[in-house]
Amino acid sequence: MTAPLLAIEDLAVSFRTEEGEVTPVRGVSLQISENETVAVVGESGSGKSVTSFATMGLLPRPAGRVSQGRILFRRRSGDTIDLATAPRATMQALRGAEIAMIFQEPMTSLNPVLTVGEQIAEAVRLHLGYDRRKAWAHAVEMLGLVEIPDAARRASDYPHHMSGGMRQRVMIALALSCRPALLIADEPTTALDVTIQAQVLTLLDRLRRELGMGVLFITHNLGVVAEIADRVTVMYAGEVVESAPVRDLFNAPRHPYTRALLECMPSRAIQDASGRRVVRSIPGQVSRVERGCAFAPRCADATPACSVEAPMLESDAGRQTRCLRWRELA
Amino acid sequence: MSTEPLLTIAGLSKNFGKAPHLVRAVNDVSFSLGRGEALGLVGESGSGKSTIGRLALRLIDASAGQIRFEGQDITAAPERRLGLFRRQAQMVFQDPYASLNPRLRVSSIVGEALDAHGLARGAARKARIAELLELVGLPAAHMERYPHEFSGGQRQRIGIARALAVEPRLIIADEPVSALDVSVQAQVLNLMQDLRRRLGLAMLFISHDLDVVELMCDRIAVLYLGRIMEIGTTEQVARHPRHPYTRALIAASPRPDPDAPPRERMLTGDIPSPLAPPSGCVFRTRCLHATERCAKEAPALRETGPEHQFACHFDISHSPNA
Ligand SMILES: Nc1ncnc2c1ncn2[C@@H]1O[C@H](COP(=O)(O)OP(=O)(O)OP(=O)(O)O)[C@@H](O)[C@H]1O
Ligand SMILES: Nc1ncnc2c1ncn2[C@@H]1O[C@H](COP(=O)(O)OP(=O)(O)O)[C@@H](O)[C@H]1O
Ligand code: SF4
Ligand code: SF4
Ligand SMILES: [Mg+2]
Ligand SMILES: [Mg+2]
Numbered sequence: 001m002t003a004p005l006l007a008i009e010d011l012a013v014s015f016r017t018e019e020g021e022v023t024p025v026r027g028v029s030l031q032i033s034e035n036e037t038v039a040v041v042g043e044s045g046s047g048k049s050v051t052s053f054a055t056m057g058l059l060p061r062p063a064g065r066v067s068q069g070r071i072l073f074r075r076r077s078g079d080t081i082d083l084a085t086a087p088r089a090t091m092q093a094l095r096g097a098e099i100a101m102i103f104q105e106p107m108t109s110l111n112p113v114l115t116v117g118e119q120i121a122e123a124v125r126l127h128l129g130y131d132r133r134k135a136w137a138h139a140v141e142m143l144g145l146v147e148i149p150d151a152a153r154r155a156s157d158y159p160h161h162m163s164g165g166m167r168q169r170v171m172i173a174l175a176l177s178c179r180p181a182l183l184i185a186d187e188p189t190t191a192l193d194v195t196i197q198a199q200v201l202t203l204l205d206r207l208r209r210e211l212g213m214g215v216l217f218i219t220h221n222l223g224v225v226a227e228i229a230d231r232v233t234v235m236y237a238g239e240v241v242e243s244a245p246v247r248d249l250f251n252a253p254r255h256p257y258t259r260a261l262l263e264c265m266p267s268r269a270i271q272d273a274s275g276r277r278v279v280r281s282i283p284g285q286v287s288r289v290e291r292g293c294a295f296a297p298r299c300a301d302a303t304p305a306c307s308v309e310a311p312m313l314e315s316d317a318g319r320q321t322r323c324l325r326w327r328e329l330a
Numbered sequence: 331m332s333t334e335p336l337l338t339i340a341g342l343s344k345n346f347g348k349a350p351h352l353v354r355a356v357n358d359v360s361f362s363l364g365r366g367e368a369l370g371l372v373g374e375s376g377s378g379k380s381t382i383g384r385l386a387l388r389l390i391d392a393s394a395g396q397i398r399f400e401g402q403d404i405t406a407a408p409e410r411r412l413g414l415f416r417r418q419a420q421m422v423f424q425d426p427y428a429s430l431n432p433r434l435r436v437s438s439i440v441g442e443a444l445d446a447h448g449l450a451r452g453a454a455r456k457a458r459i460a461e462l463l464e465l466v467g468l469p470a471a472h473m474e475r476y477p478h479e480f481s482g483g484q485r486q487r488i489g490i491a492r493a494l495a496v497e498p499r500l501i502i503a504d505e506p507v508s509a510l511d512v513s514v515q516a517q518v519l520n521l522m523q524d525l526r527r528r529l530g531l532a533m534l535f536i537s538h539d540l541d542v543v544e545l546m547c548d549r550i551a552v553l554y555l556g557r558i559m560e561i562g563t564t565e566q567v568a569r570h571p572r573h574p575y576t577r578a579l580i581a582a583s584p585r586p587d588p589d590a591p592p593r594e595r596m597l598t599g600d601i602p603s604p605l606a607p608p609s610g611c612v613f614r615t616r617c618l619h620a621t622e623r624c625a626k627e628a629p630a631l632r633e634t635g636p637e638h639q640f641a642c643h644f645d646i647s648h649s650p651n652a
Contacts, residue, residue: 043511043512043513043514044482044511149599149600163600163601164375165600165601166600193374193375193538194538194539194540194579194582194583194584195374195578195579195582195597196374196600197582197584198581198582198584198593198595201584202593202595220511220512221512221584222512222586223541223583223584223585223586224584225586226584226585226586226587226588226590227584227585227588227593229588246588247588247589250586250587250588251588251589260513261512261513262586264512264513264515264516265512265541265586266516266519266539266541266542266544266545267541267585267586268586269545276523276527277545278520278523279516279519279520279545280516281513281514281516281517281520282513282516282517283517285481285483285484285514
């Protein structure tokens with residue numbers, strides 16, 4: 001078996017703040033193979049974006065740093081490098097060429113004063129060494145690939161002349177123009193209408209297959225996860241609490257947090273005693289714990305032992321679970 | 331009181347700007363809302379949902395049509411005659427961060443609404459604030475805190491307490507849970523349902539999430555480029571949709587089930603510019619069922635059952651390849 005495309009091993013990320021050092025990501029491990037989509041889900045603040053920024057080498061300097069672990073990436077050349085310690089110049093060369101990223105807000109990655117065609121052409125000239133004509137033709141081809149109607153003409157449009165959904169697709173075209181091996185997508189459809197979201201998800205899935213990319217897909221929308229992911233990693237308060245193939249996760253969640261999260265979805269509403277439809281919710285909010293399991297204050301299955309001993313991430317049958325009681329609860 | 335609905339909207343239109351920049355944000359929209367009833371407004375961005383909400387609250391004036399509240403025509407009533415209406419219709423906003431003044435304590439945020447309508451003073455005022463906070467599931471002891479000391483879900487509860495302070499009959503909630511995580515969303519949705527039943531509130535519930543609307547609402551109106559495409563009970567619209575656009579919206583909603591079959595694509599292209607809406611049926615440029623007739627003639631809303639209407643020349647639910 002070949003090594004995975006990306007292997008994050010025991011990652012911790014720390015930030016220096018006025019109140020001292022904080023470590024919002026602790027001991028995170030995950031792997032992505034070629035042609036595979038791994039979704040990372042979790043509540044806001046659980047550490048999803050910090051993990052992706054660390055992988056891209058885009059942690060804010062000098063406050064943020066990888067304080068533990070490795071981020072191993074298999075390069076096109078076949079060499080494996082640790083993105084956590086790679087020199088800045090290497091990271092710059094990798095970004096856009098071998099690793100690409102798309103965000104929730106397309107205008108953060110699009111230049112408002114260049115036409116969309118020029119932006120894509122410039123990227124491929126830089127990373128693939130194409131000449132002007134070839135670069136422009138490639139830009140038009142990419143815009144067609146993301147279903148921009150009349151791409152040859154729209155390539156000369158500026159981003160602000162396009163609708164939000166079109167800009168999102170242009171950003172995808174730009175990100176994928178150099179055929180990256182790994183795509184990191186941080187909430188790329190969160191701000192979109194469901195109709196445009198459906199379009200973008202279908203598109204991403206098709207391009208993943210055609211280019212054989214590995215995709216790290218960050219979202220808090222479980223419906224989107226069900227649709228796009230092969231594997232899912234669930235984060236809670238900076239740690240991985242469960243990781244499993246998507247079917248296993250939805251059909252037989254092991255961690256009490258995963259189970260509770262799935263039950264919060266309006267589509268899983270239940271009838272209460274008076275016949276009204278209600279959704280189950282998780283009481284309280286994420287809080288800091290001194291000892292034991294971070295989820296214990298909100299966990300319906302917690303026992304006194306849970307507030308004493310911190311659970312380790314246990315592997316079993318291709319899945320990982322961080323819960324003292326998962327076997328007896330299953 | 332008569333049997334007249336709490337809120338009646340008839341032939342309502344709102345234009346922004348002047349030609350060639352004229353946008354018909356709301357175009358000949360009619361519906362009614364009964365006492366204690368919840369109506370969901372769904373549709374893509376720019377379809378006119380928020381504009382309808384602002385019109386119904388008289389935050390902006392209509393270009394045409396009529397708004398009746400409690401049997402009274404409030405479409406053009408002068409501000410001084412809107413006193414009781416201003417109390418009885420309240421808004422809950424999407425963004426719990428932006429909608430609360432960061433410099434005010436919770437007691438002032440909720441208390442301001444009481445003061446504005448001269449509802450309680452002194453000890454009674456404080457007791458009422460405590461009662462309101464407890465009603466939305468916040469400890470009364472937190473009333474002297476500032477908004478930044480609360481989480482997103484708690485801030486949304488404060489926004490709801492503020493809306494409830496004046497004992498409204500109608501709440502207009504514009505994407506009230508869109509900014510919240512699914513677990514917090516569940517808490518706030520349950521709270522809103524509970525309050526609605528206990529206090530007999532009617533609600534206009536604006537959301538782009540069909541699952542949420544289905545859970546919260548008795549009826550649903552589907553909007554596209556300022557027009558109603560379909561309106562009916564939740565059961566009718568969500569389970570037995572008749573309009574091609576409603577069907578497309580449902581098909582596009584993510585299904586949280588990895589075993590679901592791959593989605594069927596029911597839409598083509600992008601939303602047209604609201605400055606140049608298509609002739610005839612406004613949906614025709616994206617409709618898989620469009621014919622020549624659709625470009626020439628705008629379909630009127632037609633009845634398909636009690637309370638269920640849709641605006642399409644055809645009935646695709648009866649065609650073999652629908
Ligand atoms: N003050 C305004 N001036 C000019 N145009 C406006 C104004 N307010 C709204 N519009 C336009 O009216 C149309 C309807 O807007 P509205 O905000 O009601 O949509 P919405 O359905 O609430 O969308 P979203 O889902 O994005 O909130 C849009 O084309 C919008 O650009
Ligand atoms: N530059 C920073 N300095 C200090 N703390 C940070 C910084 N960036 C992020 N954090 C903290 O890291 C945690 C995880 O954040 P993030 O990864 O953005 O969450 P999400 O899962 O919502 O993407 C949060 O508690 C956040 O406040
Ligand atoms: S370790 Fe205990 S508290 Fe933590 S998730 Fe498992 S049962 Fe719940
Ligand atoms: S009237 Fe024509 S274009 Fe409009 S929804 Fe019906 S079939 Fe489609
Ligand atoms: Mg994030
Ligand atoms: Mg709106």
